[in-house]
Amino acid sequence: MLVQLSGRGLRPVGRTSASPFIARITEQPNPVMREHILRVRGEDELPEGFRAYLIDEASVALCRCDTYILPPALRYLGEGDVVRIEPLRRALHTLYRRRSRHNTLLVTERCDNYCTMCSQPPKEGDDSWLIDEALQVIDLISPETAEVGITGGEPALLGERLVEILIRLRERLPSTDVHVLSNGRRFSDERLAALVAGVEHARLMIGIPLYSDLPEHHDFVVQAKGAFEETVRGILNLKRRGVRVELRFVIHRDTAERLPAFAEFVARNLLFVDHVALMGLEPTGFAKTNLGALWMEPSEYGAELSRAVRTLVRAGAPLSVYNHALCLLPEEVRPFARQSISDWKNAYFEECDSCARRAECSGFFASAATKRPKGMTAFACAQAALTGESR
Amino acid sequence: MTLSAHFRPRSEFAASGQYRLLPFRFGRLDDKRYVATNDVGEYVVLSEGDLHAFIERRLAPGSATYNALKVKHFLMDEGARSAVDLLALKYRTRLEPLSEFTGLHIFVVTLRCDHSCHYCQVSRQTEDRQHYDMSAEHAEKALAMVFRSPARDLKIEFQGGEPLLNFECIRYIVVRAEAMNAVAGKNLQFVIATNLSRLTDDMLDFCKAHRVVLSTSLDGPAELHDAQRPVRGGSSHALTLDGIQRVRRALGHDAVAALMTTTPRSLSRVVEIIDEYVRNGFHSIFLRPVSPYGFAVRSSLMRKYSADDWLRFYKAGLARILEINQAGFRLREEFTTILLQKIFSPAGTLYVDLQSPAGIGVAALVYNYDGAVYASDEGRMLAEMGDQSFRLGHVDCDTYDDMMTADALVSTLDSTMLEGVPMCSECPFLPYCGSDPVYHRVTQGDMIGHKALSEHCRRQMAVLRHLLSLLEDDAAARETLMGWM
Numbered sequence: 001m002l003v004q005l006s007g008r009g010l011r012p013v014g015r016t017s018a019s020p021f022i023a024r025i026t027e028q029p030n031p032v033m034r035e036h037i038l039r040v041r042g043e044d045e046l047p048e049g050f051r052a053y054l055i056d057e058a059s060v061a062l063c064r065c066d067t068y069i070l071p072p073a074l075r076y077l078g079e080g081d082v083v084r085i086e087p088l089r090r091a092l093h094t095l096y097r098r099r100s101r102h103n104t105l106l107v108t109e110r111c112d113n114y115c116t117m118c119s120q121p122p123k124e125g126d127d128s129w130l131i132d133e134a135l136q137v138i139d140l141i142s143p144e145t146a147e148v149g150i151t152g153g154e155p156a157l158l159g160e161r162l163v164e165i166l167i168r169l170r171e172r173l174p175s176t177d178v179h180v181l182s183n184g185r186r187f188s189d190e191r192l193a194a195l196v197a198g199v200e201h202a203r204l205m206i207g208i209p210l211y212s213d214l215p216e217h218h219d220f221v222v223q224a225k226g227a228f229e230e231t232v233r234g235i236l237n238l239k240r241r242g243v244r245v246e247l248r249f250v251i252h253r254d255t256a257e258r259l260p261a262f263a264e265f266v267a268r269n270l271l272f273v274d275h276v277a278l279m280g281l282e283p284t285g286f287a288k289t290n291l292g293a294l295w296m297e298p299s300e301y302g303a304e305l306s307r308a309v310r311t312l313v314r315a316g317a318p319l320s321v322y323n324h325a326l327c328l329l330p331e332e333v334r335p336f337a338r339q340s341i342s343d344w345k346n347a348y349f350e351e352c353d354s355c356a357r358r359a360e361c362s363g364f365f366a367s368a369a370t371k372r373p374k375g376m377t378a379f380a381c382a383q384a385a386l387t388g389e390s391r
Numbered sequence: 392m393t394l395s396a397h398f399r400p401r402s403e404f405a406a407s408g409q410y411r412l413l414p415f416r417f418g419r420l421d422d423k424r425y426v427a428t429n430d431v432g433e434y435v436v437l438s439e440g441d442l443h444a445f446i447e448r449r450l451a452p453g454s455a456t457y458n459a460l461k462v463k464h465f466l467m468d469e470g471a472r473s474a475v476d477l478l479a480l481k482y483r484t485r486l487e488p489l490s491e492f493t494g495l496h497i498f499v500v501t502l503r504c505d506h507s508c509h510y511c512q513v514s515r516q517t518e519d520r521q522h523y524d525m526s527a528e529h530a531e532k533a534l535a536m537v538f539r540s541p542a543r544d545l546k547i548e549f550q551g552g553e554p555l556l557n558f559e560c561i562r563y564i565v566v567r568a569e570a571m572n573a574v575a576g577k578n579l580q581f582v583i584a585t586n587l588s589r590l591t592d593d594m595l596d597f598c599k600a601h602r603v604v605l606s607t608s609l610d611g612p613a614e615l616h617d618a619q620r621p622v623r624g625g626s627s628h629a630l631t632l633d634g635i636q637r638v639r640r641a642l643g644h645d646a647v648a649a650l651m652t653t654t655p656r657s658l659s660r661v662v663e664i665i666d667e668y669v670r671n672g673f674h675s676i677f678l679r680p681v682s683p684y685g686f687a688v689r690s691s692l693m694r695k696y697s698a699d700d701w702l703r704f705y706k707a708g709l710a711r712i713l714e715i716n717q718a719g720f721r722l723r724e725e726f727t728t729i730l731l732q733k734i735f736s737p738a739g740t741l742y743v744d745l746q747s748p749a750g751i752g753v754a755a756l757v758y759n760y761d762g763a764v765y766a767s768d769e770g771r772m773l774a775e776m777g778d779q780s781f782r783l784g785h786v787d788c789d790t791y792d793d794m795m796t797a798d799a800l801v802s803t804l805d806s807t808m809l810e811g812v813p814m815c816s817e818c819p820f821l822p823y824c825g826s827d828p829v830y831h832r833v834t835q836g837d838m839i840g841h842k843a844l845s846e847h848c849r850r851q852m853a854v855l856r857h858l859l860s861l862l863e864d865d866a867a868a869r870e871t872l873m874g875w876m
Contacts, residue, residue: 116398213462215471216452220404232473236480265462268433269477271737292392314876 002366003100003344006093009071013058016066016087022095022133023051024140027079037085039078052085068092082140084133095137096145102342103141104149105134107165111154113183114223115209117252117287117294122153131161138168147177156186166199177203179246184208185227187234197241205244205274208235212258213265221254239272246275252287252294256301263308267315276312278305279340280323284367298328299375306330326361327377341365354378406452410466413478417442418819420856420863431481432734432822433463436863484737493540495743495755497548497768498533498564500525501557502760506586506627508608508620510652524557525760530564532786533758538571539791544578548606550768552760555589558597565601582606587634587647588622595641605638607631609649609671611657611664619654632671639672650677653704655696661708669720677725678708698850706857716871728875730858733823735876743767745825747809751781752800762786764794766803769829780838781829803828807838814842820855824848 026036032049040046043059052066056075066087070077077083080098085091096103107130111122134150141148148169155162162180169178178201187193187206196204208231211221215228238245247270249255249262259278266276280298281287287294298305305321309332312319321333322340329337339362347366352358355378364373393400413429420426425442428434437445437456444450445466450457460466464481467474502523504511537545547568549561565581572579581603598605610616613628620627638647649671651657651664661678668676708724715722732740743750751766758764763785765771770781780803783794794800807826809815815824830847831840842848861868 114398116394214458215461215468216404216406217401220399220401223398225404229471229473233476236473236476261462268463268737269481286395286398289395290398293394314873 002347003076003097004073005344006091007071007074008089008091009074010085010090010092011058011069011071012087012090013055013062013067013069014065016068018087020084020086021051022082022084022136022140025054025077025079025081025083037083080142082137095133096141098142098145100343101146102149102344103145103147104151104342105137105165106151106153107131107134107155107162108153108158110157111152111183112157112185112224113154113227115286116221116223116254116290117250117281117285119282119285119287120151120153121285127153128161131158131165134165135168138165138172141173141176143173143175145173145176147179148173150178150180152181154183154186155180156182156184156192159186159192160195163195163199166196166201166204170199170201175203177205179205179207181207181248183222183227183231184234184238184245185230187237188230190237193234193237193241193243196238197243205246206238207246207248207277209248209250210235210262211249211255213262214258217258235270235273244274246277247273248277248279250279250281251296251301251305252281253296254294256296256304259301259304260307260311263311266317267311271315271317273317275318275320278308278319278321282323282365282367284365288367297374298324299373302330302333305333309333309336323362323365325364325373325376326357327355327379328373328375337362339363349376351376351378406457406461406468408452410448410450410461410468412446412448413464413467413474415465416817416819416821418817420859426819426856426859427460427465428819428822429463429465429478430822431478431485431737432739433465434734434819434859435459435463435465436859481737485739488738488741489748489753491542491544492753493756494542494544494741495546495548496533496537496540497550497755497757498525498530498560499550499552499757499759499771500530500554500560500564502552503556504552504586505556505588506553506620506622508652510619510654523552523760525560525758526762527560527563529758529760529762529786530560531567532762533764534564534567534571536756536758536764536786536791536794537568538575538577542577544580546580546582549581549583549585551584553586553589554583555585555587555594558589558594562597565597565603569601580604586620586622586627586631587638588625588627588630590634590637592641595637598638598646599642604642604645605647607634607647607649608652609635609668609673610651610654611660612667615657615660615664619652619656635671644672648675649673650679652679653701655700658696658700658704661704662711665708665711665715665722669715669722674721675723675725676712678705679726698846698853701850702853702857705854709857713868713871717867723875726854727858727872730823730855731872731876734858735873744827745823747821747824747826748804749807749826749828751803751828752783752795753804756783758786764789766800767829769833773829773833776833778832780832803838807831812839812842814848818842818852820852823855824851 023035023037025039026033027039029038029047032047034049035051037052037054038050040053040055043057046053046062046064048064053064054068054070054077056070058069074092081094082096084093084095108127109123114122210218210231212218218228219225235245247266251259281294283291283295319336320338321336322338324337326334326337341362345366346363348363357379415427415429417425417427420436424436424438426434426436441456445460464474464478554561568579581601583603584606587607609631610619613626616628617626635647657664665676709727712722712724729740729742729745743754746754751770755767756764757768757771759771764783765774766781766783774782783797783800807828809821809824809826815821827847828838831845832838835841835844862872
């Protein structure tokens with residue numbers, strides 16, 4: 001289900017304030033909550049006192065400050081969602097959706113790597129306002145939220161401010177899993193690793209990409225000399241202090257060949273990590289720029305993927321395969337496929353409508369919709385039953 | 392297609408070619424190739440030319456050999472501290488099982504036996520001598536020693552003679568061990584090594600209730616098995632098969648394992664022996680050599696055979712087993728699997744007879760029927776031949792601390808460690824081998840032994856060369872072998 005997370009096209013009705021503001025949406029008109037945005041779907045009266053109002057239809061007797069009509073694509077917004085409204089640009093950004101399993105906070109766009117397939121290409125410049133915003137959003141997130149992601153850029157470049165975010169998360173959302181995506185290099189500094197471990201966040205995992213067993217090869221993929229060395233030291237520093245670490249490997253034309261060797265390297269050297277994720281390429285950002293050089297059909301690397309999975313399973317490593325439709329995976333790999341594509345960028349093809357396993361299948365990236373993969377086949381009900389696969 | 396212009400090409404990230412060597416050993420694999428190994432058991436096969444280039448620091452980055460040596464930490468770029476950190480981590484992981492200490496505890500509950508196996512390690516006594524049974528008092532003291540071990544996994548193995556002849560003692564030990572374990576909280580496993588001839592339904596019920604598993608001897612087809620395992624008034628083979636069926640019915644298919652002992656008679660019949668295992672539904676077989684102890688040495692019935700004889704037997708056997716696997720029947724050879732674990736598993740293996748420092752005391756302890764404590768099964772057999780070097784003490788008069796810190800034990804462990812003895816310290820197969828002080832004392836009169844004269848060494852090196860060559864050269868064999876771990 002594709003979801004638009006931001007858009008322009010808010011239609012103000014009457015006066016608006018000038019500066020951007022962040023607030024949580026409620027659909028309860030009583031009691032009046034001064035910092036909340038009231039979401040009104042019908043033609044009800046707008047009680048005064050809310051920070052803003054998001055409505056579907058213009059109706060009579062509207063004269064509240066910061067009342068906006070939502071464009072159709074944004075009308076999914078509702079109770080518990082957190083948004084940033086920019087009145088002068090008439091823009092709205094969804095920062096948190098209560099009903100989604102895929103909420104992430106972008107904390108910086110700066111990065112010290114430059115991966116050839118980066119889905120969020122780095123930008124220079126002071127963007128520390130993102131941190132301040134993230135802290136505000138954390139205060140507004142529902143406590144029953146299962147998981148929040150922290151991404152960038154490279155979150156560890158924030159240093160102590162990353163620690164501040166983790167502390168805020170621990171205090172405000174103690175039951176929420178936190179998944180930080182980081183290249184791990186800054187954690188080669190033991191002090192930062194110690195600070196993060198010192199937060200004692202019980203539900204923290206740091207997802208760290210490693211693209212090869214060969215240092216020079218990894219360095220090429222991330223376009224930074226010495227990156228492999230720092231990343232491995234970062235992983236060791238974090239694990240020594242009991243921080244949970246996940247290894248992530250993205251499969252494309254420059255990494256696929258060494259995937260089996262990478263699996264052997266992990267089985268020998270890094271078996272103390274908490275999770276290993278083998279991931280399909282998301283053709284957006286630099287991956288899209290370099291698509292011709294990097295894109296590989298999953299069927300082209302099926303053998304390598306099978307061998308890697310077999311090695312890791314035999315070693316007892318906790319393993320998942322992300323971003324691959326079930327029909328494109330070798331049979332022995334399917335039990336490890338997870339529904340990993342964030343709902344807001346998740347798409348399926350027409351073949352999928354009749355597929356018996358659609359509900360468990362991660363489908364495709366919306367950005368891949370223009371590159372129809374070869375070899376898609378819907379599972380018939382009988383077929384799914386025969387293979388006896390279920391999760 | 393190449394990457395967009397503002398990305399740098401692979402060539403810009405190539406390694407400099409200046410590298411440092413990390414510790415390794417090397418030796419010949421065959422006429423054309425060498426094998427290099429490191430302290431954690433990783434290996435690289437390489438040509439003589441590459442070996443020279445590697446050592447002389449002129450091996451070119453990017454070649455398959457260079458890459459293999461780098462990712463397995465035989466060489467490192469200057470300043471690549473992570474390589475040293477990982478190697479250190481792997482080494483600690485490999486040695487960590489040592490801190491678990493003694494996991495295998497063998498209780499010889501009786502010396503009485505109804506069989507007269509030609510190769511018997513035990514000075515078997517006939518059935519009517521009652522004072523060859525372990526007493527409850529000694530069993531209790533031995534159990535106290537068992538629970539002194541810090542190991543989280545404890546395996547108590549009952550041996551003899553024929554342990555079922557003193558089932559009351561087994562019953563006592565199991566019940567008492569479980570009671571003591573209610574406090575200790577270990578993973579307790581019980582195994583009985585038995586010929587199954589005395590198995591009653593009562594015994595089966597007890598085994599079921601306490602999850603005791605059984606291990607028996609199946610030396611091959613009936614005529615071979617019976618010729619070397621005579622029993623009064625019947626066929627050992629028939630009794631064994633009958634016993635196996637009864638155990639499986641009562642306790643499950645995998646509740647009984649079988650071992651074979653190789654004798655000169657078996658040497659030419661490996662395929663028949665293996666087929667016998669397959670016919671009886673076993674998915675595991677252990678191709679073991681015979682040891683030069685006890686009855687086997689004294690009796691003129693047994694002609695010792697050479698390592699080369701056994702190697703022919705083993706290679707033919709392994710080939711047959713691989714064939715069987717490739718035809719779709721899962722059959723795992725245990726000796727090979729132990730070696731594979733030493734090669735591929737980060738923590739190595741707990742197999743007592745291939746450890747450095749040796750497994751004596753550290754990995755296994757033997758509590759004899761008379762209350763004496765020995766550092767290994769073979770050490771006990773040596774004592775019966777008159778040599779007490781591996782006797783640690785007696786449960787009635789020696790404390791656990793005295794026995795486990797006795798100079799005889801500690802200095803033996805120290806002096807026989809492979810890392811510190813001639814030939815072994817430079818041998819590429821060191822990480823896959825073990826010191827065997829008892830064997831060398833029996834055969835050469837010295838616990839370290841001159842390895843050039845050691846059949847143990849000859850056998851180990853040949854098996855490892857064979858196995859490593861298979862892994863390198865035979866993809867189908869490799870696939871089967873890797874699936875055994």
